[in-house]
Amino acid sequence: MLELVDLSHTYGSYRAIDRVNLKVAQGEVVCIVGPSGCGKSTLLRSIAGLIKPTGGTVLLDGKPVDGSPENLAVVFQDYSRSLYPWMSALANVGLPLRRRGLDRKRRDAAAMAALEQVGLAGAAAKFPWEMSGGMQQRVSIARALAYQPKLLLMDEPFGSVDAQTREELEDLTLRVCAHHGMTILLITHDVDESVYVGDRVVVLSKAPGTVVGDLTVQLPGPRDQIHTRELDAFVRLRAEVGRLVRGMTPHRNGVETR
Amino acid sequence: MPKVNGASLLRGLIGTAGLLVVLEAAGRLGAWDTERLPLVSTVLLRAGELLTDPEFLVSARSSLTTWALALLVTIAIAVPAGLLLGMVKPAEVAVRPLIEFLRPIPSVALIPLVILLYSETTHMRITVAVYAALWPVLINTIYGVRDVDPLAKETLRSFGFGPGSVAYRVVLPGAAPFIATGIRLAASVAIVLVVTSELIAGGIEGIGVYITIAQSGNRLDLMIGATILVGLFGILVNALLVAGENRLFRWHRARAGAAT
Amino acid sequence: MRRATSGVLRFWIVPVTLVLWELLTRMTESPFFPPPSRIVGQFYDMWLSGPVSQLLLTDSALDTFGPSLGRLLAGWTIAGVLGIALGVALGRIRGLAEYTDPVLQFLRALPPPLLVPIFFVLFKIGTPTQLAVIVFGVIWPVLVNTTDGVRAVDKGFLETARVFQFSRYDILRRVILPSAMPKIFAGLRLSLSLALILMVVSELVGSNSGIGYSLLYAQQSYDYAGVWAHIVLLGVLGLLFNALFLVAEGRVLSWHANARRNV
Numbered sequence: 001m002l003e004l005v006d007l008s009h010t011y012g013s014y015r016a017i018d019r020v021n022l023k024v025a026q027g028e029v030v031c032i033v034g035p036s037g038c039g040k041s042t043l044l045r046s047i048a049g050l051i052k053p054t055g056g057t058v059l060l061d062g063k064p065v066d067g068s069p070e071n072l073a074v075v076f077q078d079y080s081r082s083l084y085p086w087m088s089a090l091a092n093v094g095l096p097l098r099r100r101g102l103d104r105k106r107r108d109a110a111a112m113a114a115l116e117q118v119g120l121a122g123a124a125a126k127f128p129w130e131m132s133g134g135m136q137q138r139v140s141i142a143r144a145l146a147y148q149p150k151l152l153l154m155d156e157p158f159g160s161v162d163a164q165t166r167e168e169l170e171d172l173t174l175r176v177c178a179h180h181g182m183t184i185l186l187i188t189h190d191v192d193e194s195v196y197v198g199d200r201v202v203v204l205s206k207a208p209g210t211v212v213g214d215l216t217v218q219l220p221g222p223r224d225q226i227h228t229r230e231l232d233a234f235v236r237l238r239a240e241v242g243r244l245v246r247g248m249t250p251h252r253n254g255v256e257t258r
Numbered sequence: 259m260p261k262v263n264g265a266s267l268l269r270g271l272i273g274t275a276g277l278l279v280v281l282e283a284a285g286r287l288g289a290w291d292t293e294r295l296p297l298v299s300t301v302l303l304r305a306g307e308l309l310t311d312p313e314f315l316v317s318a319r320s321s322l323t324t325w326a327l328a329l330l331v332t333i334a335i336a337v338p339a340g341l342l343l344g345m346v347k348p349a350e351v352a353v354r355p356l357i358e359f360l361r362p363i364p365s366v367a368l369i370p371l372v373i374l375l376y377s378e379t380t381h382m383r384i385t386v387a388v389y390a391a392l393w394p395v396l397i398n399t400i401y402g403v404r405d406v407d408p409l410a411k412e413t414l415r416s417f418g419f420g421p422g423s424v425a426y427r428v429v430l431p432g433a434a435p436f437i438a439t440g441i442r443l444a445a446s447v448a449i450v451l452v453v454t455s456e457l458i459a460g461g462i463e464g465i466g467v468y469i470t471i472a473q474s475g476n477r478l479d480l481m482i483g484a485t486i487l488v489g490l491f492g493i494l495v496n497a498l499l500v501a502g503e504n505r506l507f508r509w510h511r512a513r514a515g516a517a518t
Numbered sequence: 519m520r521r522a523t524s525g526v527l528r529f530w531i532v533p534v535t536l537v538l539w540e541l542l543t544r545m546t547e548s549p550f551f552p553p554p555s556r557i558v559g560q561f562y563d564m565w566l567s568g569p570v571s572q573l574l575l576t577d578s579a580l581d582t583f584g585p586s587l588g589r590l591l592a593g594w595t596i597a598g599v600l601g602i603a604l605g606v607a608l609g610r611i612r613g614l615a616e617y618t619d620p621v622l623q624f625l626r627a628l629p630p631p632l633l634v635p636i637f638f639v640l641f642k643i644g645t646p647t648q649l650a651v652i653v654f655g656v657i658w659p660v661l662v663n664t665t666d667g668v669r670a671v672d673k674g675f676l677e678t679a680r681v682f683q684f685s686r687y688d689i690l691r692r693v694i695l696p697s698a699m700p701k702i703f704a705g706l707r708l709s710l711s712l713a714l715i716l717m718v719v720s721e722l723v724g725s726n727s728g729i730g731y732s733l734l735y736a737q738q739s740y741d742y743a744g745v746w747a748h749i750v751l752l753g754v755l756g757l758l759f760n761a762l763f764l765v766a767e768g769r770v771l772s773w774h775a776n777a778r779r780n781v
């Protein structure tokens with residue numbers, strides 16, 4: 001459903017990403033991992049139409065993207081700059097639905113349902129500044145869920161919360177997104193997280209970022225923070241991705257590389 | 259405010275010229291009765307002529323003197339008072355309610371009273387202007403003193419300098435950028451109040467008086483021309499003071515910039 | 519309780535000043551400086567000895583305050599609406615600010631009181647003139663602050679709005695304006711105190727009603743306590759408006775104060 005063809009972007013004379021090619025199928029959860037500053041955010045912002053890439057194309061359902069595409073939601077890392085502090089959680093989640101032509105009652109009901117899914121039914125009336133970072137990021141996720149996008153982009157969504165919350169949010173994302181059948185592109189610099197969350201892990205090189213690895217994650221059973229991370233397959237994959245991120249040549253020790 | 263550079267200056271010029279041309283054309287095409295409200299060109303011409311008109315210049319000089327004296331008196335009162343209140347916290351706490359009661363009183367409301375008190379119109383005008391111009395200097399000075407690095411004060415004190423010395427060597431220079439801002443605001447406020455008191459209380463000289471006289475002759479061209487000159491004078495004074503601040507207090511801006 | 523008493527104690531200087539002032543003025547017996555008790559008495563007689571049905575205000579108070587406050591509030595409201603609208607335009611429409619900057623700087627530098635006689639010649643004495651002066655004089659803080667506030671909207675807020683495809687109206691109404699609101703309110707507050715000043719000016723220079731006119735009348739009848747009472751009245755009105763405004767601001771901007779405290 002999403003296809004990047006030779007996507008490149010230069011800021012002035014600084015090349016941030018260089019001919020990135022990528023195909024994402026409907027319903028896939030793809031993690032993009034790469035070192036800090038390799039252009040991950042640039043990539044995501046190009047897809048979201050927040051910047052106009054200087055080269056290449058972004059195709060959504062076969063159509064080139066121009067401006068911000070419909071049916072696309074983003075969860076930003078910096079929730080404090082993405083949730084509006086002058087609105088309650090409910091209003092924040094419901095606001096994008098105005099575009100969907102729903103009346104107030106329907107909007108509130110949909111927003112409430114989304115907040116319930118992220119476990120914040122009781123905090124609907126709270127304002128962002130009354131919530132912890134983890135709660136705020138849940139609201140961001142709820143906002144994306146209520147919007148029911150076909151494609152959900154997440155830019156280091158769990159980068160600003162503590163480790164425990166992070167694990168909770170990872171599981172929450174996997175659970176609710178499986179439920180909605182959404183396609184997800186999640187960006188992270190955390191190798192461990194990319195393998196845990198993704199059906200596929202795409203590795204970007206150091207700047208200028210370009211795809212250096214694309215691995216399918218095949219792990220048995222539903223994922224679990226403790227058990228999954230103990231699996232041999234998980235450990236091997238993680239090592240593999242780790243090497244790619246550090247720019248080493250990959251060992252082909254049984255890991256399937258596309 | 260937009261940053262000033264070549265391109266923005268040019269755009270500003272285009273915008274200004276465009277507006278003047280449109281107004282002039284509208285006037286000439288009969289958008290209003292130019293017998294009553296003169297053309298832009300007439301007004302601008304008159305403003306230029308006023309600069310060499312002896313009658314106006316006498317008034318302008320009078321207003322200018324009043325303004326300068328008012329500003330001096332303001333500084334002489336407000337800076338020491340601000341230093342004192344800024345350095346002696348209990349004094350500031352005690353006086354704060356008085357300041358808060360006095361500040362909202364519109365200075366112009368004092369004019370009818372002050373007229374009765376002074377036989378000399380200049381004194382009356384100065385009093386009115388000072389009452390209004392006092393506050394920005396006072397408040398900024400207090401604020402500036404607060405902002406002075408306590409460590410620097412402590413250092414001097416530990417070397418046995420008395421409070422007067424500390425005030426002069428550390429507090430005054432440290433607070434100077436804030437005081438300068440206060441004085442710049444006061445300068446603008448004082449211009450307005452000098453001409454306002456001339457307008458309300460009358461007298462023999464002063465731009466406000468000049469405008470009143472022009473009014474009695476229905477000379478809108480002269481009234482608007484004089485008003486334009488006062489406005490330009492305000493811009494000039496402000497620009498000069500800003501330039502002075504930038505020169506004198508580069509260190510302060512560097513520090514403020516580093517802090518953010 | 520403790521805080522309340524310390525709050526009251528903070529104001530000890532006010533009664534002390536009043537007592538000293540009373541003593542001094544009684545000793546000097548200058549006609550220009552009547553004792554505060556006389557001023558308060560005059561204040562009461564003129565304006566506060568009315569029937570309960572009028573909140574104790576006398577007919578004279580209603581006749582005097584009504585036109586003044588009406589003009590003040592009307593002028594301030596018009597200036598607020600215009601200032602916000604123009605400020606949004608200047609802040610959001612690229613280039614507009616650059617083209618208009620010199621003209622706006624110039625207009626802002628004109629002392630509004632000087633416009634009173636000009637408007638008088640154009641429109642004659644009356645409410646339109648006074649409104650025009652107030653609007654012209656107090657629009658600038660709102661305009662400048664709105665422009666600044668609207669420009670300073672966090673990029674993250676706008677990007678979120680773009681991603682979720684907010685309509686232009688929603689971006690303005692639900693993102694840009696609320697985000698700029700703290701600055702806009704600061705401007706509105708400054709404008710309100712300026713509006714009081716310009717109301718007095720416009721009534722002093724030429725008017726046949728309102729507080730300024732009444733003040734002039736007291737002066738011309740050598741009623742010194744009356745003159746002082748008017749000055750006190752204007753100070754009280756200034757304080758009152760400011761306090762009311764702060765209450766309103768606290769309600770509308772509670773998110774702002776709290777959001778800052780929690781960061």
Ligand SMILES: Nc1ncnc2c1ncn2[C@@H]1O[C@H](COP(=O)(O)OP(=O)(O)O)[C@@H](O)[C@H]1O
Pocket residue numbers: 011014016034035036037038039040041042043207
């Ligand atoms: N607006 C911009 N202007 C100039 N350079 C930028 C801009 N945004 C990002 N960059 C640079 O591009 C590179 C990639 O940035 P980014 O995409 O944010 O990386 P990542 O998200 O992978 O950490 C960085 O070196 C960054 O400094």
Ligand SMILES: [Mg+2]
Pocket residue numbers: 040041156
């Ligand atoms: Mg990034």
